[in-house]
Amino acid sequence: MLAHNIYKNSQEILLEADDLIISKTDTRGHITYANRTFLRIADYQEEEVLNKPHNLIRHPDMPRGVFRFLWQELRKGHEFFGFVKNYTSGGDYYWVFANITPDFDASGHLKGYFSVRRRPSRAAIDTLIPIYNTMLEIESRANSQSAADHSLAYLVQLLESKSVSYDRFVMTLQAM
Amino acid sequence: MPIKYKLMFGLLVIATMFATASAIYRDVFTVELAVILSSFFALFFISRFYFKPFKLALDQLISILKKAKKGELHHRITHTIQLREVASSAWAVNEFLDFVETYFKEVKLCFQRVNQSDFSREARGTGLPGDFANSLDAINNAIIAIKDNQSYTEQNAVTAQLHDINIQHLRSDLHNSEHELNQIQHVVIAVDEIAKANCTQAQQSHLAINDMTQAMRQTTDNISTLRVKTQSLNEASASVERALKLITDIADQTNLLALNASVEAARAGESGRGFAVVADEVKNLSTRTKDTAAEVGNIVASLRKQVAEISSCTEENQTLGFKVASQLDDFLTLFSTLEQNAEQTSARVAEAVGYAGSAMSRIAHVIYKQNIYAALEEIIKGQTTTVSLDEDETNIQLDSRYEALHEEFSQLIDRYLTKQLSDADLIKGLERLESNSNRLMQG
Numbered sequence: 001m002l003a004h005n006i007y008k009n010s011q012e013i014l015l016e017a018d019d020l021i022i023s024k025t026d027t028r029g030h031i032t033y034a035n036r037t038f039l040r041i042a043d044y045q046e047e048e049v050l051n052k053p054h055n056l057i058r059h060p061d062m063p064r065g066v067f068r069f070l071w072q073e074l075r076k077g078h079e080f081f082g083f084v085k086n087y088t089s090g091g092d093y094y095w096v097f098a099n100i101t102p103d104f105d106a107s108g109h110l111k112g113y114f115s116v117r118r119r120p121s122r123a124a125i126d127t128l129i130p131i132y133n134t135m136l137e138i139e140s141r142a143n144s145q146s147a148a149d150h151s152l153a154y155l156v157q158l159l160e161s162k163s164v165s166y167d168r169f170v171m172t173l174q175a176m
Numbered sequence: 177m178p179i180k181y182k183l184m185f186g187l188l189v190i191a192t193m194f195a196t197a198s199a200i201y202r203d204v205f206t207v208e209l210a211v212i213l214s215s216f217f218a219l220f221f222i223s224r225f226y227f228k229p230f231k232l233a234l235d236q237l238i239s240i241l242k243k244a245k246k247g248e249l250h251h252r253i254t255h256t257i258q259l260r261e262v263a264s265s266a267w268a269v270n271e272f273l274d275f276v277e278t279y280f281k282e283v284k285l286c287f288q289r290v291n292q293s294d295f296s297r298e299a300r301g302t303g304l305p306g307d308f309a310n311s312l313d314a315i316n317n318a319i320i321a322i323k324d325n326q327s328y329t330e331q332n333a334v335t336a337q338l339h340d341i342n343i344q345h346l347r348s349d350l351h352n353s354e355h356e357l358n359q360i361q362h363v364v365i366a367v368d369e370i371a372k373a374n375c376t377q378a379q380q381s382h383l384a385i386n387d388m389t390q391a392m393r394q395t396t397d398n399i400s401t402l403r404v405k406t407q408s409l410n411e412a413s414a415s416v417e418r419a420l421k422l423i424t425d426i427a428d429q430t431n432l433l434a435l436n437a438s439v440e441a442a443r444a445g446e447s448g449r450g451f452a453v454v455a456d457e458v459k460n461l462s463t464r465t466k467d468t469a470a471e472v473g474n475i476v477a478s479l480r481k482q483v484a485e486i487s488s489c490t491e492e493n494q495t496l497g498f499k500v501a502s503q504l505d506d507f508l509t510l511f512s513t514l515e516q517n518a519e520q521t522s523a524r525v526a527e528a529v530g531y532a533g534s535a536m537s538r539i540a541h542v543i544y545k546q547n548i549y550a551a552l553e554e555i556i557k558g559q560t561t562t563v564s565l566d567e568d569e570t571n572i573q574l575d576s577r578y579e580a581l582h583e584e585f586s587q588l589i590d591r592y593l594t595k596q597l598s599d600a601d602l603i604k605g606l607e608r609l610e611s612n613s614n615r616l617m618q619g
Contacts, residue, residue: 017302018302018303018305019303020274020278020302020303020304022274022278024250024252032252032254033252033254033270035267035270035271035274036267036271045257046254046255046256046257047255047257050254050255079285099300101281101285103250111250112250114250114277114281116278116281116303118300118302118303119302167296167297168296171296171297
């Protein structure tokens with residue numbers, strides 16, 4: 001991918017306070033809708049993202065353990081809150097405070113996922129970066145199959161040692 | 177595009193082709209007609225090409241708005257590049273739907289948690305415009321209110337339980353206090369009886385001591401008389417001794433006379449012989465007289481010794497008598513004080529009995545009120561009440577003022593139970609009676 005080549009000159013794109021990035025995917029995680037804020041910040045044309053997997057914008061600095069947790073929550077029918085670093089098409093990056101929810105039709109069948117991303121608290125990002133780095137380190141030491149489980153186990157243990165739930169943890173960070 | 181328009185277009189095209197064909201056939205096909213027809217066709221195809229995106233956009237907009245009208249907010253217009261100039265309208269609709277859908281999702285998700293008593297997930301209005309964000313703020317405030325309300329309700333439940341426990345124990349405690357007070361009153365009454373008995377006994381003792389003092393006084397008087405009498409006896413003894421001395425002297429002189437007579441008789445010789453016998457007899461008589469006087473003297477001396485002993489005894493008795501009399505006086509004062517003390521004790525005990533009685537009335541009154549509240553609470557909770565409303569459980573004879581107040585309580589409750597009073601009236605009535613009760617209990 002092109003992005004990797006220019007990774008070194010990667011610049012951070014900052015969201016505005018009232019920026020609201022919205023995207024929808026089908027049940028397989030393929031993008032079915034992206035709003036103009038998404039397209040503007042991630043620097044894509046609509047046709048470039050439609051029907052593409054959402055991990056199109058996934059940044060290598062994001063631990064896989066976080067996404068493992070995300071999918072665990074969504075499969076349980078829960079919403080997910082989290083701080084996520086994303087790639088733009090040009091190899092820049094932007095941090096978001098994401099809220100992803102499963103979408104069900106009237107008869108209760110899963111029909112896809114709805115994701116709203118807002119400007120994250122800077123203090124939250126500063127707190128999370130070392131945690132994510134530790135998770136990445138754990139993942140780099142483990143074999144690729146169990147990497148996400150290992151780094152997620154670390155995160156779970158960390159939260160347990162602070163006696164705080166994941167949700168309460170991220171909400172508190174966002175409120176900082 | 178609806179089918180009827182397509183049919184009309186089709187008919188128009190067929191009619192035009194038919195008209196053209198018939199014009200050619202009849203050889204009336206002129207250049208003008210060809211121009212008109214070709215412009216017509218040109219216009220038709222150009223307009224179809226030009227208006228296609230509009231039509232496409234319009235079709236999608238209408239379709240999406242219809243779905244939104246049915247409550248399906250998740251549809252969007254995609255592939256907007258095809259819509260060209262109309263794309264921005266499509267995006268405007270998309271973004272509006274984004275706001276609406278995000279808004280509803282936020283509301284739904286935070287209330288899902290609220291339903292599980294999790295108040296930590298607030299609705300996020302960030303990024304939503306105007307009324308959307310304001311409404312979410314209002315919802316967050318409402319959630320805080322629900323949370324407060326829930327904790328208030330929980331607190332209430334706890335305080336209600338505490339209240340229940342307290343009331344249950346308060347009533348039994350009051351009953352115990354009442355029982356104890358009753359016992360105290362019995363004891364105090366017993367003490368009163370003892371105090372009264374003491375008083376009577378002290379009075380009786382007082383009288384007895386009085387009698388004893390009287391008797392003692394008599395006795396000492398008698399002893400005084402006895403002393404005087406003994407004195408005169410002593411003096412009489414001295415007179416007797418003097419008389420005896422005189423008798424002894426006379427006997428001695430008689431003896432001497434008899435001796436002289438004997439001598440004279442001897443001198444006279446025979447003629448004096450008879451006289452000498454008389455002189456001997458007189459001498460014997462004087463000796464016997466002297467002996468008898470000595471004997472009487474001995475008796476009198478013994479008598480005097482005994483009189484002296486009696487005198488010293490009497491003197492001792494008199495001293496003792498004075499001492500006893502003075503002690504009896506002390507006793508008299510003592511019993512008089514005892515009597516006064518007993519009277520005071522009795523008065524104080526009577527006061528204590530009065531206090532205990534009024535305290536019992538108050539406690540009985542408090543128990544009565546507690547029963548009323550307990551019964552009301554059970555009735556309001558829809559339980560059948562186990563508490564008696566009308567009867568005082570206690571056997572205490574109540575002050576008439578308390579009885580009147582209880583009657584007022586009873587009437588108020590009756591009127592409430594027969595729905596003549598609202599809840600608010602009941603509370604107001606209870607507050608009024610409680611303030612009367614307060615005055616009564618303080619006064």
